[in-house]
Amino acid sequence: MTRTVLVPSSLARESRDKREATRKLGYVARAATIFRADRLVVYPDRSGERRWGGGFVRTVLAYAATPPYLRKEAWERRDELEYVGVLPPLRAVAQTGSGSDDSGSLRQGIVTEVGSDGRVRVNCGLQHPVSLPVPPEMAVEEGERVTIRVSSRRPLRARIVDVPPPGLAVEESELDTTLSRPDAGVRIAASRHGEELTVARLGELAPRVRDGFTVAFGAPERGLPEILGVDPPRIDPRDDTDAVTDGDSRSHTEPDAQTRFDLWLNTVPNQGSDVVRTEEAMFATLACLNLE
Known part of the structure; x- marks a missing residue:
């Protein structure tokens, strides 16, 4: 939906x-x-x-x-x-996953540094940027927004997930394009x-x-x-x-x-x-x- x-x-x-x-x-x-x-x-x-x-x-x-x-x-x-x-x-209310494989809350993060070992540093509103591995199917760049699933804060357990960042997305588009x-x-x-x-x-x-x-x-x-x-x-x-389901001609x-x-x-x-x-x-x- x-x-x-x-x-x-x-x-x-x-x-x-x-x-x-x-x-x-x-x-x-x-x-x-x-x-x-x-x-x-x-x-x-x-x-x-x-x-x-x-x-x-x-x-x-x-x-x-x-x-x-x-x-x-x-x-x-x-x-x-x-x-x-x-x-x-x-x-905004935090978005929470369901099920054993998707438990935890989703947060937006911004990639602040891309390493050469398949890991990146991400600012996701915790006390300091965290180092996280990038999923094999993803490619991220510095400054890109990503979605972080945080399953525990103490100790910290978090991972990058390949889903759109949670929250309200603001876009600019033609009206007809959005309606279609x-x-x-x-x-x-x-x-x-x-x-x-x-x-x-x-x-x-x-x-x-x-x-x-x-x-x-x-x-x-x-x-x-x-x-x-x-x-x-x-x-x-x-x-x-x-x-109007049968060719009704009422509409003007x-x-x-x-x-x-x-x-x-x-x-x-x-x-x-x-x-x-x-x-x-x-x-x-x-x-x-x-x-x-």
Whole structure:
């Protein structure tokens, strides 16, 4: 099961300064972490960007998603990171293996030195870098992030494993590319123009999203219909892959919108504020999709 969250490069477009933009992005990363998203993908919305564009958004989100014990090693001083001190801590729960062969917790590490004896030194947040053998099927380079399975700390027992590093992965990609991934699961557009989520509808959706989903969000004052060039009145919230199975011609959805998403969903029906910020919509939407 893969959970992917898509946010636009114009995400911080209304922020007054870099500090405010950084804080906003911190809550976006926190929402993704709380609800165990696997990927947080920044898709381009260049016509909607203002001062704080895609490079800034991706850099701050990637920094926020980096475990605190690796940030000094992984990040040099960068202008985009001037106010990272205001980021809320993510405090991601450690990922734990199961079974006798895979017991122990997974941690991210950074290779600090590659030896000639098939061993490397890795900074993985312990008291000092540790020397570990590289699995025969792997080739690693200095500065590369690797996954460490720690089965004991006293005495230290750890090994490098050939699996993706645990935690939230921050990427930059075209929206259509991410939606077309084999592991995209149910493709959801979060929009106030979508179908209003009800208790009954949530019960129908729960089995579908259990195997994974990809959910896309818009930007402040610039929702998904505007970003995608879709006329909001023509989005038919009834038209998802389950509802139309026999050539039903009810849908008046724009063709691109129909092929991009399985459904358009409004997870904040009867909202009491004129504006629901992207990070607020993320909390509301992901909380619903997290239910089983």
